[in-house]
Amino acid sequence: MEKVPNAVLGLVAFFFGLLLLLVIIPIQVEESPFGDLHEQLGLEILPITLSVGIMGAGIVLFLSALAGHEPTSVDWRVPRRVLKAIVLMIAYYPFLVFLGYTIGTIITFSGLLWVFGERRMRHLTLVPVLVSLCLRWIFVVIFNVRLPRGMLF
């Protein structure tokens, strides 16, 4: 098994736990509204225990990876088509905000089909339009749900 990726993961887990314990928990776990010590302990007990646990597990993962005992391997290579799909899904968010559901879905669906290897123009144009309109009909008419309308329209 490759040692370095799992050792790096162990370190990431350790520093994440440390960040939680020293920075995030003190800021993001509110003081008890009643100022009660026990209640404050109650609020913090699980996050603190978990952050310590994550640090501990991170160290174990780091050491077991270096010793060659970690049974899993990590493949960090991300194919370009997956990166494109991730970008498309992230872009779907502003599409929905600015263009609305129907147009946003046509663009994203068409993009995903392209990433999955579809190259026929008719499939890349007509199918997304039909799918988007069908989904709109199902959600709006059958389930009576509002879908994002978009700021530009």
Place this chain on the structure above:
Amino acid sequence: MTQLVLVLEALGSIFGDLGLLLLVIGGGLAGIILGATPGLTAVVGIVLLFPFSFHVSPLAAVAMMYALHKTAVYGGSITAILLNTPGTAAAACTQLDGYPLTLMGKSGKALRVAAVSSAIADFGSELVLIFATYHLAQLVWLFGPMQLAAVLFFALTLIAAVTGQSVVKGLLAAMLGMLLATVGLDPISGGERFVFERFELMDGLGLIPVLIGLFVVSEVFVQLEKRTGEKDGGQLAPPPKQPDDSRLTWKEFRSILPTIGPSFLIGQIIGVIPGLGAAVAPWVAYGQARSFSRRPEEFGRGALKGIASAESANNATSGANLIPLLTLGIPGSTGIAIIMAVFMVHGVQFGPRIFEQSPDLVYGVFASGLIAIALYFLVGFFLARYVGELVARIPIGFVYSLVAVISVAGTYSVQSSIFDIGVLVAFGILGYVLRKAQFPLPPLVIAFIIGGRFESSLRTALMITEYRLAPFLSDPFVVVVLMLTIVLLVWNVWRESSLDRTYQ
């Protein structure tokens, strides 16, 4: 007998309500196709149905999902036998003897053995569920918050230790899931935790965007990574030429019966243990059937007993998975955890009270399980080859693109929140990264779902003991459970290191 009467009444109500019956049948048929399609598991189907559960009654939602969950376990065997591609991890064992039979032109026989053994074992498992769960649930009345916290802790550790290849990664995933469960307003004191000044996080992270992101959106990325540009689907072997090659004769049926019994028991026992289940049981049952066989050399070369053992064991887990949920509120598998989440959003409480407070729901779910078994038996016995042909023709790229846009619309439909879409995409990417790094997702999801319950039990217990730990260690039940947890962890670490030595 009361349970039998209640189940019969529930069956009567489902058959008396055409809409409900169609939802159960639709869920069941969808489960067979999802189970048969590699990558599209029952979990993906159940998660995608989750947003729609808000638009139907709780019974319709849970019955449809349970039917889908049940039939998907069986559906995996169809493509394992016909295409040498198991639709689910559970069906990988069926493939060992199923595909060789297909190559011999006996795919019909293999499919029928799978349908018969699955249905018999699943029916037995459903009967155990119907008759035993109520009585087991009564034992839970003996539990206080301290004991419940200990049992939940044990179950979470068990799930974390056994679901992945690495115990430490399983534990990290479970801790991350529990940390995510603490986001929002604390239910006891009302204090804010990890809200980051976003009012959308006051109620915690939404179950639906988290689950759909982790399982569905990440699956789109994973499937995309697996694609190498080859044609969609697989190549079906030619259909049988001799009529006998498709038939399951009475003699053959009698020969597989002695295999179904022990395999059912193995599936039942493994299915009750949270975190194990359909992916583990068939291998244990297969090994047992092979070692007790007079002709072990036939296993792996088209032995009917091989298919019968694998299929009866994996389907016997599907009813057993519900037992820990209905008694202790601990989901036995990821699919059941999501069904539990549906129960929770409809305000249904778990434990022994569920049988008194929501009997229509519980027995309705049991009845839908029986309908699902009958449905997949009929489809499996008479139409399985057509399902295989359908799956072989599914344009995978189109399906996953569709799944991605449906998941976004479904998520938005629940709260009309654009913030939820951001959470969905973020958890999709997180799920993909975790899967790349071989972190198991079930411990994360199950910890996220039952984390709140664990914390409230623990803190109630701490309040009762005035924040002292000594009373925990003086309770014999808690001590036994904690000892079991330690033993289990040590054993799993030892097993992992001995496997490591074997591979080296």
